[in-house]
Amino acid sequence: MGKNGYQKQVMEIYQFISEHLYFNRPDMEVKGERFNSAILLSLLTSLKRGKELIIGEPGLGKTTSAEFVSSLIYQLPLGVIWGSEVSGHPEQTEEKIIGRPDLGKLNRGEEDVVWTNFAQIPVKIVDEINRLPETKQSMILDGVDRGNWEYLNEMIINEEYCLFATANYQDGGTNTIIAPLVDRFDVMVESRYPGPNLSFLIAKDRRKDHLLRHPQYEKDLYHILKSKIPYEKKIAKIEEVSNAYGEYLQETLGLKSFRKQDRDRICTEMESLELDLDASAFTRMLLAELSFCDRYGQKRVIENCEEGCHYTGYLCHQIKNCASNRLPLSIKQYAQGLTWLLDDSEIDMEHIKSIAPYTLAHRIQWKEEVLSQKERLQRDDPFPIFLAKEAVIAVSKRYREQSDHLKDALAVGSRIFQGDPLQPIEGDHPLYLEIKKDIEARRR
Amino acid sequence: MINPFEEFKSFSPSPPDLPMDQIVQSAEAVMDRIRWGYEKLLEEEAKELVWMVQYNTIIKAYELAERYIMEIDYTAEDIEEFCFALENTRKIPYLIPGPAGIYISALCNYSKEEEIVLKLSELKTEINLIGFRLPKGKRLIIEGDTGDFTGIGLEGGELVVEGSAKNWTGAGMKGGKILIKKNIGLHTGEWMMGGEIYVGGRVRGLGNIVVGMVYVRVYQVFPGKVKYPNLYY
Numbered sequence: 001m002g003k004n005g006y007q008k009q010v011m012e013i014y015q016f017i018s019e020h021l022y023f024n025r026p027d028m029e030v031k032g033e034r035f036n037s038a039i040l041l042s043l044l045t046s047l048k049r050g051k052e053l054i055i056g057e058p059g060l061g062k063t064t065s066a067e068f069v070s071s072l073i074y075q076l077p078l079g080v081i082w083g084s085e086v087s088g089h090p091e092q093t094e095e096k097i098i099g100r101p102d103l104g105k106l107n108r109g110e111e112d113v114v115w116t117n118f119a120q121i122p123v124k125i126v127d128e129i130n131r132l133p134e135t136k137q138s139m140i141l142d143g144v145d146r147g148n149w150e151y152l153n154e155m156i157i158n159e160e161y162c163l164f165a166t167a168n169y170q171d172g173g174t175n176t177i178i179a180p181l182v183d184r185f186d187v188m189v190e191s192r193y194p195g196p197n198l199s200f201l202i203a204k205d206r207r208k209d210h211l212l213r214h215p216q217y218e219k220d221l222y223h224i225l226k227s228k229i230p231y232e233k234k235i236a237k238i239e240e241v242s243n244a245y246g247e248y249l250q251e252t253l254g255l256k257s258f259r260k261q262d263r264d265r266i267c268t269e270m271e272s273l274e275l276d277l278d279a280s281a282f283t284r285m286l287l288a289e290l291s292f293c294d295r296y297g298q299k300r301v302i303e304n305c306e307e308g309c310h311y312t313g314y315l316c317h318q319i320k321n322c323a324s325n326r327l328p329l330s331i332k333q334y335a336q337g338l339t340w341l342l343d344d345s346e347i348d349m350e351h352i353k354s355i356a357p358y359t360l361a362h363r364i365q366w367k368e369e370v371l372s373q374k375e376r377l378q379r380d381d382p383f384p385i386f387l388a389k390e391a392v393i394a395v396s397k398r399y400r401e402q403s404d405h406l407k408d409a410l411a412v413g414s415r416i417f418q419g420d421p422l423q424p425i426e427g428d429h430p431l432y433l434e435i436k437k438d439i440e441a442r443r444r
Numbered sequence: 445m446i447n448p449f450e451e452f453k454s455f456s457p458s459p460p461d462l463p464m465d466q467i468v469q470s471a472e473a474v475m476d477r478i479r480w481g482y483e484k485l486l487e488e489e490a491k492e493l494v495w496m497v498q499y500n501t502i503i504k505a506y507e508l509a510e511r512y513i514m515e516i517d518y519t520a521e522d523i524e525e526f527c528f529a530l531e532n533t534r535k536i537p538y539l540i541p542g543p544a545g546i547y548i549s550a551l552c553n554y555s556k557e558e559e560i561v562l563k564l565s566e567l568k569t570e571i572n573l574i575g576f577r578l579p580k581g582k583r584l585i586i587e588g589d590t591g592d593f594t595g596i597g598l599e600g601g602e603l604v605v606e607g608s609a610k611n612w613t614g615a616g617m618k619g620g621k622i623l624i625k626k627n628i629g630l631h632t633g634e635w636m637m638g639g640e641i642y643v644g645g646r647v648r649g650l651g652n653i654v655v656g657m658v659y660v661r662v663y664q665v666f667p668g669k670v671k672y673p674n675l676y677y
Contacts, residue, residue, distance in 0.1 A: 275451075277451065277452065277455055280451055280452075281452075407452060407455050408455070410449045410452040410455070411449070411452040411453065411455040411456070413448075413449040413452070414447055414449035414450060414451075414452045414453040414455075415453065417445070417447040417448075417449060417450075418447065418453065435449070438448055438449075442445055
């Protein structure tokens with residue numbers, strides 16, 4: 001474990017949540033260690049300040065898992081987190097999500113904004129985001145994308161924040177989350193049924209959330225959030241109470257939580273981790289398959305593959321849309337988080353292979369024939385995550401077959417960019433053609 | 445312009461180290477050694493590209509062959525490969541059926557495998573002296589036909605020829621079994637001192653057999669009614 005012991009602290013929080021708050025079965029394995037994807041990815045979302053979409057059946061802990069994780073990582077009592085959640089329903093308004101006019105001041109002819117807790121605290125949880133109309137979904141995600149919350153002519157800037165949004169599977173009361181909005185989520189994970197035996201234990205212990213409650217600190221925090229002091233000063237005061245709550249957690253539960261400076265340091269440590277050459281080449285290969293079209297230059301959702309295309313065996317032939325520029329960012333961010341947590345020095349292929357399915361699952365639009373072909377296959381994951389895992393396995397097989405050749409092609413590409421009079425290396429994968437395109441663009 | 449491949453600038457690919465390449469490489473090295481032994485044998489024993497089958501020339505050639513192959517670590521597949529290389533590569537200058545057969549026999553006798561199958565049905569030349577001194581415990585199966593002197597001096601092994609064999613088969617054999625699925629030529633079992641010869645087809649003629657048994661299909665022809673050598677059946 002790292003010398004400052006942060007990784008150990010995170011793993012202790014993971015264990016505590018697993019054993020006391022969110023009973024689960026591990027469903028993913030990374031380098032021989034088994035994890036529950038919902039807790040692991042929520043921890044990484046909190047620490048890496050990402051955006052996570054949690055899907056699942058009603059009542060299977062989508063929201064509570066996010067609440068527990070963020071309470072322990074951000075040292076915020078559960079009551080405050082509950083009080084700052086946005087719940088998705090069609091009548092939800094900007095005033096309840098972001099802020100409203102200060103009516104007292106408005107009566108006096110002054111314009112001032114009363115910001116919601118949601119806009120102010122770093123943990124943002126949107127319950128049932130797909131019950132929100134698309135415009136409201138967009139409003140939240142715009143705010144979270146930039147960290148800016150604007151109302152009237154005022155603005156507050158969140159320096160540190162993460163987003164958890166939950167979504168039930170489609171039913172009569174849900175709207176779809178439109179593709180551009182879905183793309184803004186870094187990862188999608190399922191909160192799964194833990195099995196009848198663990199579920200039975202959950203029913204026996206109904207008051208488990210009291211462990212993370214603290215009425216006094218909750219009142220103090222509410223008081224600060226409601227106060228009229230500038231937002232920057234509020235943050236400092238919130239941090240003071242949070243630290244006190246962190247000490248309370250350590251005394252009562254034996255859990256060491258993270259102060260703001262700890263979280264900043266963790267982020268810096270994660271940011272410093274880079275992909276090794278295999279991880280980089282593999283990620284490029286994956287991105288190439290998710291964006292390449294030999295006929296039309298790139299994937300476009302409005303265009304169909306040509307009959308008898310040479311690249312029929314690759315992912316590009318199975319999908320409709322093109323990978324966005326947010327995808328590699330999500331892969332890298334979460335792979336950094338995982339690498340840091342496992343205390344590895346570099347991001348390698350295993351990290352990428354573990355994370356990639358969760359970054360792809362909600363972003364890929366599969367062709368109908370692929371969906372109907374694979375819908376009935378035996379699986380343990382929800383269909384989109386299953387398909388994404390299959391896709392990553394297929395690409396990693398292809399990578400294994402030609403990793404050296406591919407790295408050589410990339411190395412030659414680099415030398416050509418530096419001015420060496422070489423010819424790009426040929427190969428049977430979309431990435432070789434993409435390398436050629438980059439080289440041609442440079443030559444022109 | 446940004447170099448999108450910057451991180452690969454220091455990558456120097458290692459030469460491919462595929463398992464198949466290693467196998468091919470090691471197989472080629474073994475084949476080179478086997479070929480070298482054969483060439484040395486030819487140099488010593490067939491200087492004029494003529495080789496007379498005489499008792500002492502066979503013994504001498506076999507002793508030389510033994511010496512060359514003792515240092516080689518080879519498998520039954522390598523022997524088969526060598527048989528084909530005799531006809532199909534330019535690396536081996538001459539296929540002289542006598543020394544080639546002696547050399548192949550020595551390879552079989554010293555191979556690690558107890559059972560060796562040589563698929564020689566594609567060869568245009570029938571190799572002589574196959575199965576020379578095949579020891580006890582070894583089973584040599586030839587898919588295809590063999591030439592003269594097949595299984596001579598057999599020392600307890602089992603030689604199976606899926607096709608036909610020519611003259612002098614089993615001559616001087618001391619023990620063991622020879623099975624010829626099809627036909628066999630003249631002088632079969634000449635000076636045979638023990639063992640059995642089974643023939644599935646026709647025998648053109650027996651030699652002067654001292655001790656041993658010869659069967660044609662289901663009939664025992666020696667010891668039996670046959671009194672004179674080279675009797676036509």
